[in-house]
Amino acid sequence: MTNTIRKIGIMTSGGDSPGMNAAIRAVVRTAIYHGIEVYGIRRGYQGMIEGDIYKMATTDVANIIQRGGTILKSARSKEFMTDEGMKKAYDQLTSHGIEALVLIGGDGTFRGAVKFFEKFTIPAVGLPGTIDKDLAGTDYTIGFDTAVNTAVEAIDKIRDTAEAHDRLFIVEVMGRDAGYIALNSGIACGAEDILLPETVTDIEAVLNRIDYDERRKKTVHILVVAEGDDFGGSEAIYKKIVERFPNIDVRATILGHIQRGGSPSYADRVLASRLGYAAVNALRDDRTQCMLGIVNDEVVFTPFTQAIKTNNTLRADMVEMIHVLSA
Structure with missing residues (x-):
């Protein structure tokens, strides 16, 4: 059953990766289509603490699908990992009426989400935005x-x-x-x-x-x-x-x-768009505290704790063929 979520926040965190803007665009437009207000949080968790938050419209994400980087910017925040920092962040979200979060980032972003949820049970979903492809639960990561x-x-x-x-x-x-x-x-x-x-x-x-x-x-x-x-x-x-x-x-x-840097490939644009669209629907369906990924071309949901617990393993046959093909 679809819940009555009215306002969501979206942020990018950690290292930037090509396709983050495409994901932001998909989240914003899908949410607004369903009558949900979207608030952009600039500079990740640090911006959340400082209240660098603004209401987004569909025009804010026009002409960004092809752009690298992130219009929401990114930053690392040591303060957020303290109890005081998390309380400041929660108070800022509450003051803006934000009821759920879409987090675009990697390992550090999701570790922060796990700790945050332990203290303040605000629903959140994550999109794997990292060039390193170092998260479990998805065949590819955005970027x-x-x-x-x-x-x-x-x-x-x-x-x-x-x-x-x-x-x-x-x-x-x-x-x-x-x-x-x-x-x-x-x-x-x-x-x-x-x-x-x-x-x-x-x-x-x-x-x-x-x-x-x-x-x-x-x-x-x-x-x-x-x-x-x-x-x-x-x-x-x-x-x-x-x-x-x-x-x-x-x-x-x-x-x-x-x-x-650079303009994201078609594959990253499509991946980001699929996951951004699915993220909003996941929140509407009360599927939270998880990362969305693509496995065998299907959207799958992996709890944050599992996504950050184990990296994907390298294919043994690919490692083996390095020296065979270079001989």
């Missing part, structure tokens, strides 16, 4: 597809100059705790090696493969490294390679925050 395509485009360009100069390039991509961007972009670009947080880096094996390529006159070598690789990322790998192979021309490139 992941765009981030991987950004990395692929950059690595392709790096390979061109690597081939022109017979260089070895180490390319570091984002992924502090999860290696999905590294794995997928590395495979898509034909990288000779991919180093991931989920696996233990055998540096001797990496060096032996470089030596093997050198002996068989393979002059271009691309290593894709996730920033959370256990050996220390691109800088540590660079030092080890230069030490072992002083005659090889080696370069290291950190792609960094370029992976967060």
Whole structure:
């Protein structure tokens, strides 16, 4: 049975990801279609504490589906994790008459939601907005597809100059705790090696493969490294390679925050739109304290505590084929 919710708040939190604006648009327009008022909360939990809240109209989300970043902005808030901070946030929501929340973010956003609900039982649903794809309960997260395509485009360009100069390039991509961007972009670009947080880096094996390529006159070598690789990322790998192979021309490139920005891909726009539309209907149907995701092309609901408890596991066959395809 559909409940009589009248006002909802929406915010984006944590690292921005392409497609967040598409999700905001879908939530706002779906809610207004059903006669529900929507209040935008700027700067995540910090904006909630400070009352940076405004009523949104359909015109506020016009012409944003193609834009990267987030019109609601984002910020991290240490104050929110205190009892005093949460009380301030709750009082601000109450003063605006907000009865439920749509939270767009990642692991930290949902951890905050769990703690908040323990003290103040305001209904909330979450949309997985993170380029890292490090949440359980969804095949894809909003922004992941765009981030991987950004990395692929950059690595392709790096390979061109690597081939022109017979260089070895180490390319570091984002992924502090999860290696999905590294794995997928590395495979898509034909990288000779991919180093991931989920696996233990055998540096001797990496060096032996470089030596093997050198002996068989393979002059271009691309290593894709996730920033959370256990050996220390691109800088540590660079030092080890230069030490072992002083005659090889080696370069290291950190792609960094370029992976967060840019116009979202069609896949991220559609994913965000589906989840934003479903989020409002979930609140109307009293399905709360959960993250909405897509599994096997169907919308599924995962409790916040489960979504943040366990990362998805890397496919073993994808990890195995890295060296088969780069031989």
